[in-house]
Amino acid sequence: MAELMPENTPAKAHAVQLQAPTITSRAASATGVDYVHELDSGRQGPEVLVTALVHGNEYSGATALDAFLGSGIRPRKGRITGAFCNVAAFARFDPASPDASRFVDEDFNRVWSLERLGGSGQSSELERARVLRPFVERATYLLDLHSMHEPCEPLLVTGLLQRNIDFAQSLGLGAQVIVDAGHDDGVRMRDFDRLADPARSEIALLLEAGQHWDPSSLQTARNALMRFLVASGMIESGDVPPGWTLPDVPAPRPLVVTHRIVAKSMAFRFVQDFRGGEVIARAGELIAWDGGEPIVAPYDGCVLIMPSVKQLRPGVTTVRLGRRA
Ligand SMILES: [Zn+2]
Known part of the structure; x- marks a missing residue:
């Protein structure tokens, strides 16, 4: 039998090897909502929403999204919206206490029910989610960029719908595809309303890129973002800057x-x-x-x-x- 770990072992934070992005220049936006930016092709097509910083200390996705927004790449059809979500929590990030800035009042990724968003509850996260709700409601594709507490291979969390499992399997990211029903303590953004409706066709994936502050998480987030935009038809593989994607790796069985x-x-x-x-x-x-x-x-x-x-x-x-x- 395996040995017990000693009681009260402190859960030590992992080393912060990846520098936090400077995204203050993304605060002002033509959308009228701070830290939310649109790239509009002017042509009909999908509404792709890419979200980062749903958890304030998971910034590899924010670095990847910031680089994409500054890259000059434009959608060939439809519109790409990039949203830095829990910026209030991220603003509190401190490398000396890196696990502390996950959220301000509550987990931003547990408030996405019609009851909570439409209710009278108040929190820093509810306030921000209510502002971001119209962008989530119009999305026909959602890629939500996260990272993990522990060093781990990348995961794509799909929920239970086959359309998301199939899309995740098709990306060539090599990530483990995790089929799950979500959490009892609240609804995730990727499960919000019609994103979780089996009768519809919206795609919603959540990427867990790797350990929060490991440089490989940034590579994975960038790779996933590029592959997601190509797979949704927003850009072509020739639009991707050199080094932003990694070699194609087939997905293991979900x-x-x-x-x-x-x-x-x-x-x-x-x-x-x-x-x-x-x-x-x-x-x-x-x-x-x-x-x-x-x-x-x-x-x-x-x-x-x-x-x-x-x-x-x-x-x-x-x-x-x-x-x-
Ligand atoms: Zn997260």
Whole structure:
């Protein structure tokens, strides 16, 4: 049996190797909404929305989006909108305490229900989400750029709809395609309203590029952004600047999330320093302890997805368990 990690091991932050982008020049915008920019071809076509900084400390996507907006690349049809989302949280980023600026009042990526956005609740994140809502509502394609607490290979989170799984599989990004239903503690932007309607055709993907402050996350975010714009027909592969894409890698079979393990206590500990992607060979093998309660693999060949105790508190997802489709 694996050994217990010592109680109260502090969840130390990873080194900040990737410099935070300077995006203050993106504040003023012709859209009338700060940090939201449009590139309009003047021709009919898709409405592509690229979002970054949904979590204030995940800035590889913001660096990639900022570089794209400044690149001179223009859509050949339709309109591309780039939005830096939780800029209030990002403004608080401090390399000495890099995990602290994920949000101001609450997780921006849990407020995307009609009830919360239309309700009377108040928070820094709700206020910003209400301003950004029209851009999300008009999007026919959404790419939401994130990164992860722990070093891990890139993931594309698709939700449950086959159209998103197929689109993710087609990108040649080599990322693990994660099929999941979302979270109990609130709705993600990528699951908002008609984006999650099986009768419609909108595409919504969430990229987890790698560890937040690892330079490889920037490469992955840029690669994903370029591939997404080519796949949605907005640009052609010849428009992509040299070095902005990586070689084509076929996607592995999707990983279907079967369980989400939610911490019940502050004493939640993994039995190993899991990074994600580990396959637990046998049902019943120990994965973690939550106080005195063992968390074990529910079936053979169970894959660990995004294990982390960086944001540990009761009610927070500490790991997802997936089965290869
Ligand atoms: Zn995130």
